Amino acid sequence: MAKNKNKKKTGFGTGQTTNVSELGKNESLTLQDQLNGDVLAKLKLTKKNLVEEEQAKEAELEAQRAFERKQREKNMSFEELLEKYGDQGSKF
Secondary structure, three states: OOOOOEEEEEEEOOOOEEEEEEEHHHOOHHHHHHHHHHHHHHHHHHHHHHHHHHHHHHHHHHHHHHHHHHHHHHHOOOHHOOOOOHHOOOOO
């Protein structure tokens, strides 16, 4: 079964026919080639802002976790501290 490379495809309900070779040329264009510079610049700026926001949220969460750890340790009973640290403390 040999495939014919120049088969014609019709659009969905449009009645238009195009060669497969023409579709291949259009598919080789990248999204960057298809968008104009302004839109591409806006997308890059938006991506940069989202990444910065995500990093800020992660830093805030880490600071919150550290604060909560310190508060839990501050509020530990003597028994909990002895269990956690045992005889590791200095003698002076």
